[in-house]
Amino acid sequence: MRVIEPGCGTGRLTELLAQRVGPTGLVVAFNISSAMTAACAQRVKRLPQADVYCASAEEFPFPSQAFDLAICHQVFPHFDDKRRAVANLAAALKPTGRFVIFHFIGSDAINDFHRKADPSVLHDMMPSEGVVRELLGSVGLEVLSFSDDEDGYMLTASFAETSRLRYQAR
Numbered sequence: 001m002r003v004i005e006p007g008c009g010t011g012r013l014t015e016l017l018a019q020r021v022g023p024t025g026l027v028v029a030f031n032i033s034s035a036m037t038a039a040c041a042q043r044v045k046r047l048p049q050a051d052v053y054c055a056s057a058e059e060f061p062f063p064s065q066a067f068d069l070a071i072c073h074q075v076f077p078h079f080d081d082k083r084r085a086v087a088n089l090a091a092a093l094k095p096t097g098r099f100v101i102f103h104f105i106g107s108d109a110i111n112d113f114h115r116k117a118d119p120s121v122l123h124d125m126m127p128s129e130g131v132v133r134e135l136l137g138s139v140g141l142e143v144l145s146f147s148d149d150e151d152g153y154m155l156t157a158s159f160a161e162t163s164r165l166r167y168q169a170r
């Protein structure tokens, strides 16, 4: 399995993903901050299936249609240009690929936290469900599951055309 992890931070999830995909898989983890990238690279240095880069989700030069999963773990509100980030990540997914947005807290708590935290994240808001659906839909991604409450935020999506073909084949 080939996985993209934007905004990998210090690599807590990167390490788990790399262990899960195993030596035949690939995790491409990246972060806009060079300090975070270095910390992540250090954490996964014994896992050759994890490649770590300093780059943004909006601009990372992915090969097209090469990945099975893009997992945005606690990073989606931080994308400065969400439409561009979604388009870039989606173009890197295979037609059967999955797109995931995941947080340990719900969007109300995320946005409240960012409003009260450092001014650098003051405007880093999780958009409404409708806006996220529209952003994903604009690149052909259809939401498969969505939950957003005090237990966390979890959205999974796949390409609408692939979902339709799978349904017809049943």
Ligand SMILES: C[S@@+](CC[C@H](N)C(=O)[O-])C[C@H]1O[C@@H](n2cnc3c(N)ncnc32)[C@H](O)[C@@H]1O
Pocket (backbone or CB within 6 Å): 006, 007, 008, 009, 010, 011, 012, 013, 030, 031, 032, 033, 036, 055, 056, 057, 058, 073, 074, 075, 078, 079, 080
């Ligand atoms: C809240 S931290 C989460 C880190 C990690 N995913 C975790 O859960 O431990 C968000 C990270 O995303 C990075 N980031 C912000 N905007 C980004 C972008 N456009 N592309 C890639 N990384 C970005 C930040 O530098 C920060 O390290």
